[in-house]
Amino acid sequence: MKQSQYFLKTSKTFSEEDSIISARLLKRAGFIQESVAGRYYFLPIGHKVQQKIMKIVKEEMDGVGAQEMISPILHPVELWKETNRTSTTGFELMKVRDRRGSEFALGGTAEEMFVDLVRKLEISYKDLPFHLYQFSPKFRDELRARGGLLRVREFIMKDGYSFHRDENDFSSTYEEMKRVYSRIFARMGLHTAIVEADNGYIGGEYCHEFIVEADSGESRYFTSNDGTYAAHEDVAVFKRNPANADSEMLPFEIISQPEWVKTMDDNVKHYQKEKNHFLKNVVYKNRVTNEIIIAVVTGDLEVNQTKLEHALSMVGQLIPAEDTDLESIGTKHGYVHCWGHAGARYIGDVVLSSARNLIGGQKEDTTDSINVNYGRDFSCEALYDIAVAKEGDISVSSGSPLSLRKGIEVGNTFQLGYHYTNLMKGAVYRDEDGSEKPYYMGCYGIGIGRTMAAIVEKYHDEKGIVWPISVAPFLVHELIIGSQTEDLKKVANSLYTTLNTKGIEVLFDDRDGMSAGAKFADADLIGIPYRVVVSEKTMNQGKIEVKKRADNSVTFMTVEEFITLIKTN
Numbered sequence: 001m002k003q004s005q006y007f008l009k010t011s012k013t014f015s016e017e018d019s020i021i022s023a024r025l026l027k028r029a030g031f032i033q034e035s036v037a038g039r040y041y042f043l044p045i046g047h048k049v050q051q052k053i054m055k056i057v058k059e060e061m062d063g064v065g066a067q068e069m070i071s072p073i074l075h076p077v078e079l080w081k082e083t084n085r086t087s088t089t090g091f092e093l094m095k096v097r098d099r100r101g102s103e104f105a106l107g108g109t110a111e112e113m114f115v116d117l118v119r120k121l122e123i124s125y126k127d128l129p130f131h132l133y134q135f136s137p138k139f140r141d142e143l144r145a146r147g148g149l150l151r152v153r154e155f156i157m158k159d160g161y162s163f164h165r166d167e168n169d170f171s172s173t174y175e176e177m178k179r180v181y182s183r184i185f186a187r188m189g190l191h192t193a194i195v196e197a198d199n200g201y202i203g204g205e206y207c208h209e210f211i212v213e214a215d216s217g218e219s220r221y222f223t224s225n226d227g228t229y230a231a232h233e234d235v236a237v238f239k240r241n242p243a244n245a246d247s248e249m250l251p252f253e254i255i256s257q258p259e260w261v262k263t264m265d266d267n268v269k270h271y272q273k274e275k276n277h278f279l280k281n282v283v284y285k286n287r288v289t290n291e292i293i294i295a296v297v298t299g300d301l302e303v304n305q306t307k308l309e310h311a312l313s314m315v316g317q318l319i320p321a322e323d324t325d326l327e328s329i330g331t332k333h334g335y336v337h338c339w340g341h342a343g344a345r346y347i348g349d350v351v352l353s354s355a356r357n358l359i360g361g362q363k364e365d366t367t368d369s370i371n372v373n374y375g376r377d378f379s380c381e382a383l384y385d386i387a388v389a390k391e392g393d394i395s396v397s398s399g400s401p402l403s404l405r406k407g408i409e410v411g412n413t414f415q416l417g418y419h420y421t422n423l424m425k426g427a428v429y430r431d432e433d434g435s436e437k438p439y440y441m442g443c444y445g446i447g448i449g450r451t452m453a454a455i456v457e458k459y460h461d462e463k464g465i466v467w468p469i470s471v472a473p474f475l476v477h478e479l480i481i482g483s484q485t486e487d488l489k490k491v492a493n494s495l496y497t498t499l500n501t502k503g504i505e506v507l508f509d510d511r512d513g514m515s516a517g518a519k520f521a522d523a524d525l526i527g528i529p530y531r532v533v534v535s536e537k538t539m540n541q542g543k544i545e546v547k548k549r550a551d552n553s554v555t556f557m558t559v560e561e562f563i564t565l566i567k568t569n
Contacts, residue, residue: 001474002496003509007044010522020216022456023148025465029525031473038145038153040449045507045526048473050156053188053448054135056470057158060184064176066131066160071113073137074104079112083423085201092141106139109202111443114161115420115427118439123429128439129169133160135448149453150218150408156448164440165429167417174415177444181210181411184446188455189468192410195221196231198306201316202443203419211407212454219409222389226400234306237385238393238402241300242355243277250357250371257368262334264299271359275299276351279360279372281336283321283344286314292321292329296338296348296380298355301387311347311384335363339378348380349387408454409447416441465527466549474507475566477528481516481535492534495544495559502563524549532562 008030018024026032031046042050058068077095080086086093086105094106107113114132138157145153162177164170178194185192192210199207209232211219220233231237261270267278278299285292293312295303309315326332329341338361339346352374361378362369372378391404421427421438428436452471459466469475476499480492489510496508507528509519523531533545543556546565557565 001507003507004511006507010525018148020147020150020453020457021460022150022216022453025456025460025525026148026453029465029527032149038142038151040149040152040154042449045473046452049452049467049471050448052471052473053451054156054158056187057135057184057446057448060180060187061133061158061160064131064180066133066162068134069132070134070136071107071110071117073107073139075107075110075113077103077105079116079424080105082425083112083203083420085112092143094139094141107136108138108140109157109445110134110136110159111161111202111416111420111441112424115424115441118163119424119427123163123439125165125429125431128429129162129164129173131160131162131173133158133444147216147218147453149449150216152449155450158446158448160444162442162444163429164442165431165437166440170415170417170440170442174413174442177413177442178208181413181444181446185210185212185410185451188451188471189459190410190451190454193221193223193230193405193407195219196235197412198232198234198310199414200306202414202416204414204416204443207412207414209409210411210413211409212458213405213407214454214457215406216457217406217408219407221405221407222393222402223405224395224398224400224402226395226398228398228400229395229402233388233404234304236389236402237396238389239396239399240349240351240354240387241276242351243274243298243358244356245354247356249373249376252372252377253370254362254367255370256366259366261368267299267359273359276301276355277359279338279358281338283326283336284308284318285321285325286317287319288314288317292325292341292344293318294336294338294341294344294346295386296346296352297387298349298351298358299360301349301351302390303349304386304388307384308347308386311382311386312345337362338372346380347386348374348383350383350385351387352380353383408450408457410451410454411446412444414443414445416443460527463521464525467527467529469529469569472527472529474505474528476504476506476530476532477523477526478506478508478532478534479516479519479523480508480510481519481533483536484512485536488534488536488539491539495532495534498559499563502567504563504566530566 010030011028014024014028030043033041097103135158139154142153145151162173190212192212195209195211197207197209222236223230276298280297280299282295282303295308309318329344358372359370360368361372393402395402418438429439431437456465499506527549529549531547538544543558546555546557546562
């Protein structure tokens with residue numbers, strides 16, 4: 001492609017809002033352009049990168065027998081009502097009505113659609129297992145679109161769904177897909193951590209995220225220092241540090257307490273004890289039922305809302321309580337009790353069962369309680385693991401310390417089990433004995449745009465993007481430098497034709513009137529793996545100037561030598 005004819009506009013400037021380097025570079029280099037918040041045009045050069053990513057995904061998926069198809073973007077809302085996901089999704093469904101008044105959701109994810117497809121067919125045990133996938137636009141009305149392609153409202157996802165007779169059949173496919181996904185990302189130059197994660201509104205019992213470590217990422221996850229454990233903060237388990245665990249229970253007392261003692265730090269200062277000696281409450285409201293939930297932990301812990309939602313089967317339904325919510329149970333911020341608020345549900349963390357002689361729980365202006373013990377002085381509806389892990393906590397499985405990391409989630413795998421087939425009537429296959437049984441499912445997703453952003457986050461320098469060869473929009477960026485005489489043009493065009501004939505993708509910067517500095521700057525910004533310069537100097541030598549974008553070394557070689565270099569790399 002000749003650059004003078006290519007719809008490619010680079011820019012020297014960027015918006016201060018583009019704090020994420022991938023957003024800044026992809027915009028400046030002409031790969032993407034924002035339409036409105038969270039929605040992007042993929043310009044010709046950006047679309048080429050997307051296609052390269054999708055090609056790798058397709059090759060690997062087809063290689064294990066998955067079959068590509070496409071489903072409608074508009075989903076009948078009735079399907080989402082069958083699974084009760086109109087109110088439990090982690091994002092707001094975007095809905096439209098057609099001229100007949102029928103309501104549709106713009107597809108945010110497609111589990112219901114694929115189950116609906118399969119249940120329309122006569123499936124027998126002989127047909128199982130099978131694996132269907134698609135590359136499809138997705139729409140999610142994210143509250144805060146940000147980070148360029150990292151959190152958007154419209155994007156292309158590769159989503160796939162496998163159907164099985166039972167868990168044994170599924171488990172081999174699930175493990176195979178983890179290996180396939182690792183290969184996919186490795187081919188793009190991305191090392192991914194496979195991290196235990198939360199199924200959220202997707203459903204099922206377990207899932208894994210594929211995360212590229214990056215400071216710009218929104219995913220926070222823990223890895224054990226011995227390398228045996230990796231889990232997203234939403235599900236990470238860890239050993240508690242209960243206060244006074246080996247002590248005898250002391251008598252419960254209400255004692256005087258200075259009025260200035262209001263916060264956890266005030267408690268530490270006044271009582272001269274570490275935070276794990278104190279009780280703490282965090283209050284939520286179920287936005288669907290208006291129930292008030294009081295989560296009880298010790299002062300060294302923070303409540304993990306995701307764990308709490310799963311414990312109560314309220315995924316996506318809890319929000320922080322406001323003043324009016326606290327007033328409804330007769331209290332206010334700073335004065336929430338660990339027991340006794342009529343109308344509230346109390347849920348505690350597992351640490352309460354082993355901690356002894358805690359302080360707090362009945363805070364008033366000038367008094368509080370001490371030697372508070374769970375089971376004797378108060379109790380909750382239930383105790384669960386509802387706390388967030390933190391740096392340095394100890395892994396339950398190995399006893400190794402946990403390290404907190406940040407990264408970009410580029411893919412995920414979900415065990416769905418019977419979640420959808422139990423909720424959607426007729427989602428069954430006919431077994432060998434003639435009986436009807438629900439099929440067992442898995443789900444597998446890759447965000448194409450987010451993967452593209454993750455590659456740029458990893459592969460860039462102060463001058464611009466440095467694309468890995470496997471996903472680069474072109475392999476060679478040819479530049480004609482200096483006064484464009486007829487002889488020089490002839491040599492440059494001959495090189496361009498030769499490379500194209502050899503099947504080598506070339507972006508030829510044939511723009512006249514551009515300085516060498518401007519062309520070099522654009523080439524560095526765009527980040528194509530090989531830069532080839534044709535000039536009077538190289539023409540007189542009968543050679544071309546070759547530079548790899550990933551390093552600073554410049555080499556002069558013949559066209560034949562360059563083609564050999566390309567073909568062997």
